Amino acid sequence: MTFEPGQQLDPQSYVVTRGDLVRYAGASGDFNPIHWSDRVAASVGLPGVIAHGMYTLALAGRALTTWVGDPARVISVGARFTKPVVVPDDDVGTTVEVTGVVSSVDDGVAKIDLTVTSAGVKVLGMSKAAVRC
Amino acid sequence: MALDPGLAGRTFAPTAAYAVSREKVAEFAAAIGAAPLDDGEQASLTFPIxxxxxxxxxxxxxxxxxxxxxxxxxxxxxxxxxxxxxxGDRLTGTLTIDSMRHGAGVDMISTRTEVATTDGGHVATAYATLAYREGPA
Structure with a gap:
């Protein structure tokens, strides 16, 4: 697809369950127990088990891939992990929403500002991507 | 105890070669609920992690x-x-500590990992900041 400055990209909504975090731990190799053990999460002062920051960024990358079609077009993507995404040990999980807006298009490169929220709270900061048009 | 600020600028030995399989690509995509890319041959965007x-x-x-x-x-x-x-890619990661800061009991470690194939082809650069706070286990 082509990008125009100011263009709003289709919002994406993803459900995250505790089981997804366990799968992601295995897939990524990040077995930090704060992402699967309530006991360890509590011991370091967290409100509960939280998603890997990289899980949330992977969802932003999934949305970006949906928008651009071919991820080979992506030049860069990144974010700050500003708020934890608490994932309860139930069958419902929590929902992460990803929206994007094209902030500029210059020299064949579109800059995209992503907004990633969970339970109405922005969980990633400075979430930006650059893609080839 | 704070980390040694002299670690800034240090480059660590490359990681052992990691052979990317279709199975691992599929496992990663499934974990984030994403559809396979290029018939399962291409990894998710954040796979360099x-x-x-x-x-x-x-x-x-x-x-x-x-x-x-x-x-x-x-x-x-x-x-x-x-x-x-x-x-089919065989990858290594070479991490450099770009900078270190210490304040309020927290060490902030800015890292850069160059991800490349074992024959030297650049794939991605991964920048990460890690915050370390000592505390009870």
Whole structure:
């Protein structure tokens, strides 16, 4: 697809369950127990088990891939992990929403500002991507 | 005890070669609920973290550093992609500590991991800031 400055990209909504975090731990190799053990999460002062920051960024990358079609077009993507995404040990999980807006298009490169929220709270900061048009 | 600020600028040994399989590509995509790319041959956008995380683990377990994962907070992460990772790639990650800051009992470690094939082809650069706070296990 082509990008125009100011263009709003289709919002994406993803459900995250505790089981997804366990799968992601295995897939990524990040077995930090704060992402699967309530006991360890509590011991370091967290409100509960939280998603890997990289899980949330992977969802932003999934949305970006949906928008651009071919991820080979992506030049860069990144974010700050500003708020934890608490994932309860139930069958419902929590929902992460990803929206994007094209902030500029210059020299064949579109800059995209992503907004990633969970339970109405922005969980990633400075979430930006650059893609080839 | 704060980490040695002299670690800034240090480059660690490359991680052992990581052979990317279709199975691992599929496992990663399934974990984030994503559809297969290019008939399952192409990895998800953030797949370089698999190798970058190995490099960060090498940093944390280095005898000169020695910090435990659950005392570390991943503050930020950014990828610059040269090309997507594909099944069949053999990858290594080489981590450099770009800078270190200490304040209020927290060490902030800015890292850069160059992810490349074993024959030297650049794939991605992964930038990460890690915050380490000592505390009870």
């Amino acid at each position: 698999v190798v970058a995380f190995q490099a960060m683990t090498g940093l944390m377990t280095d005898p000169d550093v020695g910090i435990e994962l659950h005392h570390v907070i991943h503050v930020d992460q950014r990828f610059e992609q040269t090309r997507p990772i594909r099944a």
